[in-house]
Amino acid sequence: MQPNLSFDQAPAISVPYRFFLVAPWFGMMAGILLAWSGGEALASRWTPEALALTHLIALGFMLQAMCGALLQFIPVAVGCNVWRPQLVANIVQPLLLIGTLLLVAGLLFSRPSLLSATVPLFLLATGGFVVVVALALWRTPATSMTLWALRMAIGGLAITVLLGSLLAEALARSLPLPILDLTDVHLAWGLGGWALMMLAGVSYYVVPMFQLTRPYPPWFTRWFGPLLFLLLLAWSSRLYFDDQRWSTVIALPLLLILSAYAGITLWLQYTRRRKIHDATSLFFRVAMVSILAFAISSAAFFLLPEISADPRSAVWLGVLVFAGVFVSAISGMIYKIVPFLNWLHLQRLGAPLSAMPNMNKMIPAEAMTGQLRLHVLAVVLLLAAIWQPGLARLAGVALAASFAWMGWNLAGAVNRYQKFRDQIREAALHR
Amino acid sequence: MTTVIDGREMQPPEPLQRILEALDTLVEGDDVLLLSYCQPHPLFNILRNNGYAWSEDVRADGTRETRIRKVSG
Numbered sequence: 001m002q003p004n005l006s007f008d009q010a011p012a013i014s015v016p017y018r019f020f021l022v023a024p025w026f027g028m029m030a031g032i033l034l035a036w037s038g039g040e041a042l043a044s045r046w047t048p049e050a051l052a053l054t055h056l057i058a059l060g061f062m063l064q065a066m067c068g069a070l071l072q073f074i075p076v077a078v079g080c081n082v083w084r085p086q087l088v089a090n091i092v093q094p095l096l097l098i099g100t101l102l103l104v105a106g107l108l109f110s111r112p113s114l115l116s117a118t119v120p121l122f123l124l125a126t127g128g129f130v131v132v133v134a135l136a137l138w139r140t141p142a143t144s145m146t147l148w149a150l151r152m153a154i155g156g157l158a159i160t161v162l163l164g165s166l167l168a169e170a171l172a173r174s175l176p177l178p179i180l181d182l183t184d185v186h187l188a189w190g191l192g193g194w195a196l197m198m199l200a201g202v203s204y205y206v207v208p209m210f211q212l213t214r215p216y217p218p219w220f221t222r223w224f225g226p227l228l229f230l231l232l233l234a235w236s237s238r239l240y241f242d243d244q245r246w247s248t249v250i251a252l253p254l255l256l257i258l259s260a261y262a263g264i265t266l267w268l269q270y271t272r273r274r275k276i277h278d279a280t281s282l283f284f285r286v287a288m289v290s291i292l293a294f295a296i297s298s299a300a301f302f303l304l305p306e307i308s309a310d311p312r313s314a315v316w317l318g319v320l321v322f323a324g325v326f327v328s329a330i331s332g333m334i335y336k337i338v339p340f341l342n343w344l345h346l347q348r349l350g351a352p353l354s355a356m357p358n359m360n361k362m363i364p365a366e367a368m369t370g371q372l373r374l375h376v377l378a379v380v381l382l383l384a385a386i387w388q389p390g391l392a393r394l395a396g397v398a399l400a401a402s403f404a405w406m407g408w409n410l411a412g413a414v415n416r417y418q419k420f421r422d423q424i425r426e427a428a429l430h431r
Numbered sequence: 432m433t434t435v436i437d438g439r440e441m442q443p444p445e446p447l448q449r450i451l452e453a454l455d456t457l458v459e460g461d462d463v464l465l466l467s468y469c470q471p472h473p474l475f476n477i478l479r480n481n482g483y484a485w486s487e488d489v490r491a492d493g494t495r496e497t498r499i500r501k502v503s504g
Contacts, residue, residue: 010473079472144470208468212440215468215493274440343444344473359444 010075011085013345017414018093019068020334024407026060026100027327031378031400033108039389042382044311045318052108057322058190059100061403065330066198067092067129069337070150074133077205078147080140083132095125103168112172119165126161130154145221149201152229156193160186178239185236191321192254193232199329200224200261210336211281213268220264227257248302255295262291279368283332286376290324312386319382323399331375331406335368338410342417351424363413371409374402438467439494450474450499454483457501465497 030053034041041049071089075081082088099121106114137151163186170177208215231254238247265288269281297317301308308314339362346356381395434453438446446467453463465471470487478485478499488496 075476076473077470079470079475142470142472205469209443212442213468218493276442340443347444 010341010344010348011071011081011089013341013417015085015089016068016072016337016341018089019064019071020338021407021410021414022093022097023061023064023068023330023334024403024410026056026064027403028400028407029060029104030056031396031398031403033396034382035393035396035400037392037396039385039392042312042315042386042389042392045314046311048108048110050315050318052104054318054322055100055104055107057327059096059103062195062322062326062330063100064093064096065334066195067096069202069330069333070133070198072337072341073202073205074136074150077202078137078140078142078144078150080136080142082136088129088132092125092129095121099125106168115168116172119168122161123165126157130158130161144204145218145225146201146205149197149204149221149225152225153194153197153201156189156197156229156232160190160194163189178242181239181242185239188232188235191326192228195326196258196261197225197228199326200228202333203261203265206333206336207265207268207284211269211272211284212274212276213272216264216268220260224257224261228254231257244305251302252299255299258291259295262288262295278365279372280332280336282369282372283328283335283375286372286379287325287329287332290320290328290379294320294325315386316383319379319386323379323382328375328379331372334406334410335363338413339363342413342420346417346420346424349421349424350428357416357420362416363409367405367409367412371402371405374398374405378402432461433464433498434461435464436466438465438471446471447474451477454481454499457499459501459503462498462500465495465499467495467497468493470495471497 033049033053033056037049041047041053044050045054068089071082071085099118102114102121103118105111106118133154134151137147137154140147163182166177167179167182167186169175170179170182204216204221207213231250234250235247235254237250265284269285294317297313297320301313301317339359342362343356343359378395378398378401381391381398385391385395434457436446436449436453438449441449446465450463450465457463465474474497475485482502483499484502485497485499488498490496
């Protein structure tokens with residue numbers, strides 16, 4: 001069978017891959033940093049090591065992977081392409097890479113000049129990315145809640161980077177700004193307004209498609225994004241009046257809607273007719289359970305301030321949300337996107353369907369589920385290491401090994417793509 | 432004649448593969464009906480670029496019906 005159909009909407013395969021292939025190695029660096037630093041790193045969210053670890057995961061792993069995924073996802077989900085995706089990727093990805101390394105070094109070694117140097121890099125990289133993605137998202141005639149969630153997410157990214165740049169300058173130049181409150185607001189927009197908003201928007205589309213569930217209920221997709229956005233705006237008001245009761249009033253509904261997203265996703269997985277237990281479904285389950293654990297823990301910390309007085313409580317939340325929620329969900333998504341892209345781009349070469357390699361052969365299932373088990377072990381060890389600092393080095397080793405395994409799996413998928421691509425081209429020459 | 436492809440319990444790229452196979456043998460007057468839970472934009476691009484027309488409908492349970500036919504001429 002020779003479909004010989006045009007697939008010209010998708011960007012070149014190198015566009016998402018240059019982000020995906022780099023992301024796991026930043027995670028591995030985070031693991032090595034923890035193994036090198038030991039238990040002191042997790043004593044509080046403000047240790048130089050904890051700040052460096054956070055940004056290795058948030059910028060090195062999450063932002064790289066999410067930018068790559070978005071450039072690929074927009075044509076698939078909303079039917080439009082961003083302006084010159086290859087050029088955008090060629091500029092944005094190296095700038096993010098260099099900016100992340102400089103920022104992490106600046107935080108780890110407390111070098112104000114490095115913090116200042118990262119500001120123009122991030123403003124240029126994410127500013128350019130936000131503009132081209134926003135233009136694509138606003139010009140499409142498509143209408144879906146995924147599209148609206150992505151529009152809000154790209155706004156969330158812009159706010160996060162602006163606040164982060166302000167924080168970097170405030171630290172570098174000792175500006176008289178409320179650093180603690182600014183950090184809380186920066187964190188809320190980064191995790192909620194950007195990462196969770198995008199995860200939810202992508203979930204509306206890919207959870208039914210890849211995990212074979214029913215669609216998310218329309219009432220949920222209609223309200224989740226706008227409510228999250230409004231609650232984050234309200235949370236930002238703590239910059240002007242810092243009242244613990246007001247923060248609690250905002251935080252509790254925020255935690256409730258996060259729990260609703262996690263609960264509905266788990267329910268959709270549980271009630272699907274065809275049960276599949278592939279790595280993506282399991283990674284997503286770990287992410288959703290982590291959201292619930294994060295929401296319950298946060299609610300307990302808000303309602304029982306004597307617990308949250310311990311600086312390790314914030315680290316507990318950080319491990320749950322970064323490693324438990326976002327590393328899990330993003331890993332699960334990448335493991336589904338990469339084999340699919342391999343297949344799609346091999347198809348573009350005009351190979352007969354009968355000659356196409358099976359998508360399941362792109363990354364062996366055992367390699368993905370094996371890495372998932374190691375990732376879960378790393379998350380459990382990280383959580384335990386907060387209270388038992390002697391476990392921190394072991395947790396770091398597990399985290400580094402898990403990310404390295406993921407990097408290896410993705411490199412293997414790219415090798416397989418290149419092998420099949422060469423075979424198809426050779427066969428075409430002899431036809 | 433209508434060829435029905437229920438993509439709701441298939442993992443990608445199986446629905447797309449089935450559609451491509453069905454389009455290969457589609458004759459004028461017949462159509463292909465795809466059932467899915469999401470809007471298949473990659474498929475739309477393929478259809479647009481290769482001379483097919485389609486219409487969409489959404490059922491109460493969220494199932495999307497995409498009906499594809501060959502454009503004459």
